Amino acid sequence: MKIFNDEAPIYLQLRKHIEELILERKLPEEAQIPSIRVMARDFKLNPITVGNALSSLVEEGILHKKRGVGIFVSGGARELIISERGKDFITDSLEPVLKKARQLELSREKVIELTKTIYGGKDE
Numbered sequence: 001m002k003i004f005n006d007e008a009p010i011y012l013q014l015r016k017h018i019e020e021l022i023l024e025r026k027l028p029e030e031a032q033i034p035s036i037r038v039m040a041r042d043f044k045l046n047p048i049t050v051g052n053a054l055s056s057l058v059e060e061g062i063l064h065k066k067r068g069v070g071i072f073v074s075g076g077a078r079e080l081i082i083s084e085r086g087k088d089f090i091t092d093s094l095e096p097v098l099k100k101a102r103q104l105e106l107s108r109e110k111v112i113e114l115t116k117t118i119y120g121g122k123d124e
Contacts, residue, residue: 003043010045014053019062019081022073031073033063060084 003017004010021027033039036054040047054071057063062077074080101111 011049011052011056014039014043014045014050015056018053018057022062022077023081025078027073029073029075029077032070033073035070 004013018027018033027033033054034042036047036050039045039050039054043050054063058065058071060080061074062080063071064074065071098111
């Protein structure tokens with residue numbers, strides 16, 4: 001599986017990959033992540049690139065360092081990622097779609113009906 005492409009800086013792609021592992025619960029809270037050297041070797045990346053990705057996740061509170069031990073997934077990291085991505089989803093994806101639906105004169109009821117069909121779940 002190739003996780004890197006030319007569309008964005010590599011460190012941002014690595015950061016997103018780590019976030020995905022946390023979201024999928026493949027990296028649970030308080031799990032230790034591999035060292036910078038190990039990740040650089042495994043992904044065939046420059047250690048500085050890996051360090052940049054990890055540093056940005058530490059700054060966001062998604063990861064935390066234990067001096068002399070390593071880097072770990074922070075408690076609440078998954079919820080933090082969900083919260084941030086949820087905001088982005090609403091702003092970048094949902095709002096434009098709803099504005100387009102209004103422009104196309106789709107009724108609110110039709111949008112809600114489609115949402116229930118696509119999203120699934122129980123009626124409230």
